[in-house]
Amino acid sequence: MIDILICDAHLYLDRDWEIAGGWIAIEKNRIHSAGGPGQPRPEGRRVINAQGRLVTPGLVNAHHHMFQNLTRAYAPIARSGLFQWLQQLYPLWSGLDEEATYVSSYISMVELLLGGCTTSTDHMYVHPRPGLMDAGFAAAYDVGLRFMSTRGCMTRAQENGGLPPAAVVQDEDTIMADCERVVAQFHDRAPGAMTRVALGPVSLFSASEQIMRDCLTMAERHDLRLHTHLAEDEEEDDYSLSVYGCTPTEHFERMGWATPRAWVAHCIYPSSSEAARLIRAGVSMVQCPSSNMMIGNGSADVMDLRERGMNVGLGTNGSATTDMASMWMEARNAMLLGRMRNGPASMVARDALDMATRGGAACLGWGDEIGHLRPGACADLVIWQDSPIAMAGALTDPVEAWLRCGPMMAGTTIVNGKVLVEDTHPLQPGLADALRRHAIQARRIQKLD
Numbered sequence: 001m002i003d004i005l006i007c008d009a010h011l012y013l014d015r016d017w018e019i020a021g022g023w024i025a026i027e028k029n030r031i032h033s034a035g036g037p038g039q040p041r042p043e044g045r046r047v048i049n050a051q052g053r054l055v056t057p058g059l060v061n062a063h064h065h066m067f068q069n070l071t072r073a074y075a076p077i078a079r080s081g082l083f084q085w086l087q088q089l090y091p092l093w094s095g096l097d098e099e100a101t102y103v104s105s106y107i108s109m110v111e112l113l114l115g116g117c118t119t120s121t122d123h124m125y126v127h128p129r130p131g132l133m134d135a136g137f138a139a140a141y142d143v144g145l146r147f148m149s150t151r152g153c154m155t156r157a158q159e160n161g162g163l164p165p166a167a168v169v170q171d172e173d174t175i176m177a178d179c180e181r182v183v184a185q186f187h188d189r190a191p192g193a194m195t196r197v198a199l200g201p202v203s204l205f206s207a208s209e210q211i212m213r214d215c216l217t218m219a220e221r222h223d224l225r226l227h228t229h230l231a232e233d234e235e236e237d238d239y240s241l242s243v244y245g246c247t248p249t250e251h252f253e254r255m256g257w258a259t260p261r262a263w264v265a266h267c268i269y270p271s272s273s274e275a276a277r278l279i280r281a282g283v284s285m286v287q288c289p290s291s292n293m294m295i296g297n298g299s300a301d302v303m304d305l306r307e308r309g310m311n312v313g314l315g316t317n318g319s320a321t322t323d324m325a326s327m328w329m330e331a332r333n334a335m336l337l338g339r340m341r342n343g344p345a346s347m348v349a350r351d352a353l354d355m356a357t358r359g360g361a362a363c364l365g366w367g368d369e370i371g372h373l374r375p376g377a378c379a380d381l382v383i384w385q386d387s388p389i390a391m392a393g394a395l396t397d398p399v400e401a402w403l404r405c406g407p408m409m410a411g412t413t414i415v416n417g418k419v420l421v422e423d424t425h426p427l428q429p430g431l432a433d434a435l436r437r438h439a440i441q442a443r444r445i446q447k448l449d
């Protein structure tokens with residue numbers, strides 16, 4: 001007898017494998033088996049009737065900054081572009097401490113579970129105090145989300161030609177010592193890991209050449225993923241030309257980062273030939289559609305990049321540009337952006353779902369175990385909400401209906417074989433306390449007290 005049997009669902013198991021009216025079985029923390037209506041199925045200790053509902057792999061969030069929900073929808077920056085937006089928020093984020101990081105991570109993770117995400121990265125790059133990576137991992141353990149945290153950093157303060165104030169930058173030796181510490185403590189290489197670590201300065205306009213090279217060397221030594229923002233904004237082009245005498249992508253290549261272990265956020269402004277070089281080098285990219293639209297500074301042509309051979313994932317980006325963290329919404333916005341750019345034949349729901357699952361998993365170097373539901377995969381899946389009003393009349397294609405109708409929340413979210421959301425309700429016993437503490441920290445960070 002297996003642990004959980006989900007019956008009578010439309011199963012989207014992988015990019016080329018769907019079963020209508022199928023069943024899927026979970027044993028411990030792995031997918032045990034799946035089959036169609038006529039195929040014999042195992043007995044389940046727990047049976048979930050998912051009649052008429054869509055089951056997909058848990059969505060993979062390949063770019064986020066969880067601490068930023070402490071400054072969500074911050075009114076003074078409502079009309080700001082990226083650089084002004086950052087410069088106004090850095091002084092507030094300098095108030096980050098372990099408590100603020102823990103509660104913002106906790107709330108982010110529960111929010112992500114409700115939007116169907118089961119694995120997320122966090123690009124944690126503001127370290128005014130020690131121990132903030134530890135706080136993020138503590139939240140992941142308490143919530144139950146699968147978590148790859150990127151130990152981000154900034155080394156170039158305003159007085160050295162960078163963007164951030166001195167209070168939120170660190171020197172290279174301090175950063176690398178902390179990278180070694182968190183890798184030793186939290187990077188689990190074992191199959192089925194719940195926590196892993198990646199490395200990555202936040203962006204070339206706040207990172208020295210030395211820290212770029214140090215992170216690359218350490219990533220090669222420990223076989224880690226590398227992550228940064230690349231070519232997000234036109235102002236970044238101007239900055240790179242004046243400081244490095246080349247484009248951001250050329251600088252990225254000169255630093256040795258154009259390798260298959262790197263995935264980059266945004267990638268909006270590379271020229272066509274630069275994009276071709278990144279593709280040849282095996283670099284992955286993550287699009288953050290809501291953030292791109294909120295900042296209003298363009299977005300990458302992801303279907304073109306995919307056709308040319310680039311792996312593309314999707315991300316929510318920080319809660320202070322997107323202001324909501326739903327991977328379902330990012331998949332929907334990716335589809336809408338793609339169709340608006342290249343016409344209705346260019347992109348359908350399955351393209352967006354593939355980016356949100358297989359694409360994100362490959363960004364994190366985790367495609368063997370997550371982002372699909374083949375037998376042996378991690379038991380990370382979503383039974384999407386039964387939404388009779390939103391779905392009324394949608395009879396012909398459950399995957400297309402899932403992304404066109406809505407808004408859609410996860411009905412049941414299972415991570416590592418454990419049910420973490422049920423009937424759209426998060427099951428974390430610490431949630432009410434975390435929300436109360438988050439309210440205190442958000443007021444403190446925004447200097448409202």
Ligand SMILES: [Zn+2]
Pocket residue numbers: 063064065123229265317318
């Ligand atoms: Zn970002």
